[in-house]
Amino acid sequence: MTDGMHHMRQKCLPTYLVIDVSTSMSQHEQVLNQTLKKLHSTLANSPRVSEFAHMSIIAFSTQPWVVIEMTDMEYVPGMPEVACDGMTNYGAAFDLVRDRIDIDLPALTAQGKAVLRPIMFFLTDGAPTDADWESAFRSLVDKGRRRRPHVVTYGFGAAPEEVLGRIATKAAFVADGSSGQDEALSTALHSMLNSLVASAQADELLIPAQATGYKSVPLEYLD
Known part of the structure; x- marks a missing residue:
């Protein structure tokens, strides 16, 4: 394919939103579902953004599962609700x-x-409850894989800074304690949405430089 033909095609940024829904998230379950509905509504009513940033939502606790398969959110009629229970197994996610x-x-x-x-x-x-999560992560971001994802992390509650920094390849944020955890959760999803809107406008990935109520964490793993 020539460069000209390549540039004529619609660019698409496959976006994976991976959310902890372990037992410790139970107190935030209502806010999480409300915020996910707002996220869906915003994307569904922003065709340019949803077409550029196709999205898949994955929830994880003891086991992970696909809440929404990769799609243009404009074509998703409603956001399924998630229930919080189980362990915090990063590796399976x-x-x-x-x-x-x-x-x-x-x-x-x-x-x-x-x-x-x-x-x-x-x-x-929270911190991972599976001891061998790092091997799964190394496999996911292996530089030998052309499809390896960029990774941006948001942590609040008991999420350890050093782990967030080891997982992120582009940016890592941890709640600075200036707001409650419910607000930190909704702010993280809002930050992600802002990043997708900006990326769609620029026609390329733009990583959030900061997030309200969060501080940046030094990255251990650089893309």
Whole structure:
């Protein structure tokens, strides 16, 4: 394919929103579902953004699952609700994202889109409960994989800064304690949405430089 033909295609940023729904998130369950509904509504009513930033939502606790498969959110009639329960197993979530990337990106390419490297926004309020999560993460972001995602992390509650910094490849944020955890959760999702809006306008990935109520965490893993 020539460069000219490539540029004629609609660019697509595959976006994975990976959300901790373990037991410790139970107190935030209502706010989480309300915020996800707002996120869906905003994207569904912003065709340019939803077309550019196709999204998949993955929830994880003891096991991960796909809440919404990779899609243009304009075509999702409503946001399913999530329930919070179980452990905080990072590794299984990373494995699922890796598997889904290998399914989703070829499908988007087959639709005639110019597919950018995916991005994963990872939200958690706790430390991983699985001891071997790092091997799954290394496999997900292995530099030998062309489809490896960029990673932006948001942590609040008991989420450890050093872990957020090890997972992120582009930016890591931890709540600075200036607001309650419910507000920190909704602010994180709002920050992600702002990043997608800006990216759609620029036609390329733009990473949030800051998030209200959060402080930046030094990255250990640089893309």
